[in-house]
Amino acid sequence: MPTQMPSQMSSQMTRILFDLDGTLIDSAPDIHAMANTLLAREDKDPISLDEARGFVGNGAKVFVTRMCAARSIKTSEEPRLHKDFLALYETAVELTVPYPGAIEALTALKAAGHRLGVATNKPESPARAVLEHLNMTSFFEVILGGDSCATHKPDPLMLHEGFKRLGDGPALFVGDSEIDAAAAKNANTPFLLYTEGYRKAPAESLGAAAIFSDFATLPEHVTQILESTG
Ligand SMILES: O=C(O)COP(=O)(O)O
Numbered sequence: 001m002p003t004q005m006p007s008q009m010s011s012q013m014t015r016i017l018f019d020l021d022g023t024l025i026d027s028a029p030d031i032h033a034m035a036n037t038l039l040a041r042e043d044k045d046p047i048s049l050d051e052a053r054g055f056v057g058n059g060a061k062v063f064v065t066r067m068c069a070a071r072s073i074k075t076s077e078e079p080r081l082h083k084d085f086l087a088l089y090e091t092a093v094e095l096t097v098p099y100p101g102a103i104e105a106l107t108a109l110k111a112a113g114h115r116l117g118v119a120t121n122k123p124e125s126p127a128r129a130v131l132e133h134l135n136m137t138s139f140f141e142v143i144l145g146g147d148s149c150a151t152h153k154p155d156p157l158m159l160h161e162g163f164k165r166l167g168d169g170p171a172l173f174v175g176d177s178e179i180d181a182a183a184a185k186n187a188n189t190p191f192l193l194y195t196e197g198y199r200k201a202p203a204e205s206l207g208a209a210a211i212f213s214d215f216a217t218l219p220e221h222v223t224q225i226l227e228s229t230g
């Protein structure tokens with residue numbers, strides 16, 4: 001049998017968790033459309049796609065709070081609108097697409113022996129629905145949503161749980177936002193930042209071990225981080 005190089009050996013048992021919205025998939029158009037369906041029912045002006053993008057990241061409840069604040073809807077109405085938002089969420093899949101090269105990168109990482117999972121603040125059931133719609137479910141051994149654990153990102157619990165379910169080996173987290181960077185820091189895990197998602201802060205300010213804008217480069221970044229962390 002040929003001798004394996006150290007880098008190939010170290011990549012065999014790596015656990016990689018991915019954020020979902022703004023990282024693997026551009027779901028803002030669906031979330032935007034869903035928000036405007038709710039706002040129309042309330043007789044309120046629609047929000048823009050940019051506003052919707054800016055409200056994503058801390059889960060559905062915070063999205064609804066931000067949407068209500070932006071259109072002067074009373075806070076006492078938020079629980080009802082949150083419920084309506086969740087009722088629509090599983091069917092909000094038609095406008096969502098994977099980012100360019102994301103499928104190919106997941107395919108390459110899985111073929112290289114990495115164990116993959118999703119850790120998103122989107123509730124688990126719409127997260128599973130959109131992954132299923134995009135034929136992406138089979139890449140992942142674990143899919144955790146914002147309501148799967150007692151807390152969600154930036155608390156590290158979701159990452160700890162996801163990594164635990166992926167077994168042993170080095171752990172990496174790939175995400176697009178400040179919240180993901182904080183969760184990775186809190187979980188003491190190297191963070192890879194995808195720059196084409198919904199981040200607001202400068203990319204260089206988030207303490208990422210790697211910053212990438214093209215998924216074709218992700219497998220190489222993974223290899224480099226594994227080599228540098230031994
Ligand atoms: O639903 C959200 O607010 C964010 O989801 P994400 O954690 O996949 O970016």
Ligand SMILES: [Mg+2]
Pocket residue numbers: 019020021022023057175176177197198
């Ligand atoms: Mg995200």
